[in-house]
Amino acid sequence: EDQVTQSPEALRLQEGESSSLNCSYTVSGLRGLFWYRQDPGKGPEFLFTLYSAGEEKEKERLKATLTKKESFLHITAPKPEDSATYLCAVQAPRNTDKLIFGTGTRLQVFP
Amino acid sequence: EPEVTQTPSHQVTQMGQEVILRCVPISNHLYFYWYRQILGQKVEFLVSFYNNEISEKSEIFDDQFSVERPDGSNFTLKIRSTKLEDSAMYFCASSDNRGELFGQGTRLTVV
Numbered sequence: 001e002d003q004v005t006q007s008p009e010a011l012r013l014q015e016g017e018s019s020s021l022n023c024s025y026t027v028s029g030l031r032g033l034f035w036y037r038q039d040p041g042k043g044p045e046f047l048f049t050l051y052s053a054g055e056e057k058e059k060e061r062l063k064a065t066l067t068k069k070e071s072f073l074h075i076t077a078p079k080p081e082d083s084a085t086y087l088c089a090v091q092a093p094r095n096t097d098k099l100i101f102g103t104g105t106r107l108q109v110f111p
Numbered sequence: 112e113p114e115v116t117q118t119p120s121h122q123v124t125q126m127g128q129e130v131i132l133r134c135v136p137i138s139n140h141l142y143f144y145w146y147r148q149i150l151g152q153k154v155e156f157l158v159s160f161y162n163n164e165i166s167e168k169s170e171i172f173d174d175q176f177s178v179e180r181p182d183g184s185n186f187t188l189k190i191r192s193t194k195l196e197d198s199a200m201y202f203c204a205s206s207d208n209r210g211e212l213f214g215q216g217t218r219l220t221v222v
Contacts, residue, residue, distance in 0.1 A: 032210075034210060034211075042215055043115075043214050043215045044202070046210055046211070046213070097166070098169070100156070101155070104153075
């Protein structure tokens with residue numbers, strides 16, 4: 001069964017303290033891995049799509065990387081406005097385009 | 112920047128009543144989705160829609176649910192006879208096959 005596991009569940013950082021969030025996945029064949037940001041009571045906001053092992057994408061203080069078993073979201077010198085839940089989702093082939101989400105990592109950045 | 116729009120933002124309904132949740136996807140997107148998120152839980156796939164028909168649905172999407180694209184812009188989710196356990200955030204998403212963009216959601220409360 002296709003599965004996505006995110007760790008840690010929650011992370012508290014001081015402003016400027018860099019860290020990484022992990023997304024481990026088991027799928028029969030990965031078509032794409034997606035990172036989203038979700039603020040409380042809001043919809044997921046698209047950040048990145050990664051398609052193949054070794055791929056990296058960056059946006060401001062965020063960098064996403066992908067291996068054959070996991071993805072990391074690296075946050076460099078975070079600011080309080082980076083506080084949110086970060087969701088990882090995978091899309092497997094076999095004629096499906098649905099996303100399978102993890103439970104997310106709740107990030108809090110303190111000034 | 113184009114966005115997915117959902118209405119209403121909040122809906123309170125009595126158990127057994129029918130509700131219709133509305134979405135306006137991004138205009139040049141061809142793939143449409145509904146997801147739900149029960150408070151504190153994962154985002155879960157409900158249904159995908161392409162070329163005016165359902166392309167995939169989950170076990171959650173039983174006979175009480177239906178989707179429709181009544182005109183060129185709207186995409187609706189109908190829940191025929193709501194149950195207490197249908198209380199959740201419902202998200203609409205659309206895609207051009209490069210990544211799903213989500214709306215801000217409708218919070219449905221069944222009392």
